[in-house]
Amino acid sequence: MLNLNDKILIENEIKGCFDYFWYETNTDINSKGFGLVRDITNKDIASIAAVGFALPAYMIGVEHNLVSFEDAYNRVLNTLKTVRDNVPSHHGFLAHFVNYYTTEMVPNTEYSTIDTAILLMGAITVGEYFKGEVKKIVTELTERTDWDY
DSSP states (O other), rough: OHHHHHHHHHHHHHHHHHHHHHHHHHOTSSTTTTTTTTEETTEEEEEHHHHHHHHHHHHHHHHHOOOOOHHHHHHHHHHHHHHHHSEEETTEESSSSEEEETTTTTTTBBBBBHHHHHHHHHHHHHHHHHHHOOOOOOOHHHHHTTOOO
């Protein structure tokens, strides 16, 4: 059983992780890159894997009363629309690094099986949690990924 200090430590860690994803994300709804999460090496570069980690972080934020269900749902839904509609892909595999604002591929980046899988794992998780249009877009993303390619 956890003591009070352990519980406080865990809650602080959850909040710190949530805050990173909540505040290092492009929230300009008019930007092609809405929902993309900064790669810490460059403020203009987003990592598709970071987006995959951010999606369930928003769900965890709801469960820990750090954000409302509605705010998290809207962030997740619009992020998935960005990934589906704007992030470069090849046979469903997503570009690893893209511009945080424009979604253009960063020079010398690759279409990544690993980073696509991380994105899809986060997407599948939130699809089951938020349901509705979120789950519909997640299904589109998973079905367009040609793993045999």
